[in-house]
Amino acid sequence: MxxxxxxxxxxxxxxxxxxxxxxxxxxKIIVPYTSVENVxxxxxxxxxxxxxxTGIAALGYKAGHFVMDGEQYFLSYHDADKxxxxxxKGHEFDKMVLESADPEQLANTISKRSSTHSMK
Incomplete structure (x- = not known):
């Protein structure tokens, strides 16, 4: 990938x-865990x-910077179901959509780390 x-x-x-x-x-794009509101x-x-x-939107592959309904998105995926x-919040992108071999695990990892950082 x-x-x-x-x-x-x-x-x-x-x-x-x-x-x-x-x-x-x-x-590279750096995302502080404190910027994550929901995952x-x-x-x-x-x-x-x-x-x-900027980016690619062809043959099922989407990657790059897109604007939808006034919000800034970063996309990177082949399989929209994974x-x-x-x-x-407070980041150059309002939303990110990222493909993962194990989306549940990645979402849980980011969610746990984001929760830990928001408590400090």
Whole structure:
């Protein structure tokens, strides 16, 4: 996969590689756990009204910066049924949709770490 989630103590990092890095004009996105308002595993449907800023939207693969209903999204997925959806506050993106081999586990990991950091 072109985007990997690397968990740290106070943040997680999206390491972006390959053509996704070229198309999105990014190699890393840092997300502090304190920015995470909500996280859930599920599915996602890209509305036809979405505006692509940078990235790819072809043949089932979606990656990059999109604007939907006035909100900034970062997307990275092939399989829209195996994603983690994050609601963020105080970050350049309002939402992130990331594919994972085990979306439930990734959502639980981010949720636990976000809860721990919001209590401090």
């Amino acid at each position: 072109s985007v990997q989630v690397v968990s740290g103590d106070s943040e997680f990092v999206l390491d972006i590689s390959g053509w996704t890095a070229v198309a999105t004009l990014r190699r 859930q595993a599920g599915n996602f449907k890209l509305p036809w009204t979405a505006v692509r800023r 994603v983690v959806i994050l609601d963020l």
